[in-house]
Amino acid sequence: MNLDEIIINIDFEDRTGLGYEIFEVCEKNGIDKISMEVIPDQGMFIKMRAIEENKLTFLQDLKGIKGVNKISFRNYMPYESREHKLNTILNAISEGVVAVSENGEIQHINKLACKIFECASEEALGRGADELFGKNPPILETLQTGRSHRLIERKIRRNQKFIRILTSSDPIVDSKGNVIGAVATIKDFKDVEEIISKVDLKNGLTTFDDIIYQGSKMKYLIEMAKTVARGNSTIMLRGESGTGKELFARAIHMEGNRANAPFIAINCAALPDSLLESELFGYEEGAFTGALKGGKKGIFEQANNGTIFLDEIGEISPSVQVRLLRVLQEGTIRRVGGMKEVQVDVRIITATHRNLEEMIKKELFREDLYYRLNVIPLTILPLRERVEDIQPIAEHLLRKIAKKLGKKEVWLTTESINLLKMQAWPGNVRQLENVLERVMNMMDGQVITLQHFYDWTDLSTPILKAENHDGEEFTIRVPVNQQFPSMKEIVAQVEYQVLSHVLKEHNSSRKAGKILGVSNTTILNKMNALGITSTVK
Structure with a gap:
């Protein structure tokens, strides 16, 4: 606060005309007001030029006003205090x-x-x-x-x-x-650039033992990945967002003969082209304004004898595509602004969720680079195509989340597990983790029930869509409620709805069997078991 200024805080009882009387006292005592602020429950704040001669008279006059309870001095006006806090936050x-x-x-x-x-x-x-x-x-x-x-x-x-x-x-x-x-x-x-260069080359690496699964589809994929991990060919990981492509890349690195060398991952979509290029290939001193003295090694040089994981490879620009193709063909890189070729020995693993084949047709991705990168393609299945893995993954995630939140371990009921298995999971494992963490933050107790998901997430009764013989779409509702039916009951109810719909349009067991891919005997047996009454030919 300026030494030539003082701030007073007047605690008062609100009444008509009080503010006017306070101003009159200020005028009477020749007070030079700088600013004023009134805050409910805190009173009136007045900032003024410092006074000495008539200070006591002024304060006595203020105290004599009806409704003025207390007068105190402050170091800051409220708005100055708020400004100070804001600046402190911004500077931090x-x-x-x-x-x-x-x-x-x-x-x-x-x-x-x-x-x-x-x-x-x-x-x-x-x-x-x-x-x-x-x-x-x-x-x-x-x-x-x-x-x-x-x-x-x-x-x-x-x-x-x-x-x-x-x-x-x-x-x-x-x-x-x-x-x-x-x-x-x-x-x-x-x-x-400095932040990107501070890559921990050892921590956070994953082995195939850390990947949670129990189904045959993932078992087959992991066995295949273990086999190709022992070579040096480029690998392209395909799959939807959230399926764990980087997890696989790290496991492949640790399974191969480069496990003791660096593994560096970079998201190609997260950086602008100029920064991505200088990070991948490095630069010479004076290559551009702000370049470090002596230049800088790029990621290819830093990862020599190791592995580079290029996530979102479909996002790189044509100029970076050309330079990457040269690395794959010649095994050398040239720093930005440099003339010297530097030999590098790096295994490249890429990942994308984009349709590169369609991008090639539109001339957005080089065909020659595609074939260099797609030597060994591995497709990681979405959760909805490996339902058998949902329970062990969910249980693993719950343990991880409980540790993160400092909570006791929780469990899922059988009905809750069945509900998770029925979801489409467009965000895959990442979405599943978010849903479970949301529930764990909101709940008390150690058992997650159906009601927890209904109350705090957007999980709901799944609806299956199908088409009739004429291509018209109809829906089949899967019954899911708090008293969860068994899987056998759910299947029976779905079969009942489908069979009833087909027989309504085609009153023939043979036609119904042909449409549904089963024999007419199976249709008749199902009708009998499900209690469907219809005169069929």
């Missing part, structure tokens, strides 16, 4: 933060942002965002359109040199959905 964040007002003027900037932009906060506050970020900054586009941006690379000329940053921006909206400002986070390009 490990990214630069800049917030702009509705008209694009900078309202907040934390210390790290000042360090990155090489400016004092006083220089930045009140200025237009384009003065700090350069022409057409993403934060102003976010302010105008309401759209967020992620990890956009920008080069800004400041103090006779270039600053290279990655910036993301989000709109600030009011309760009615109107954009009233925007906030940007800033990463120094050099810091991002």
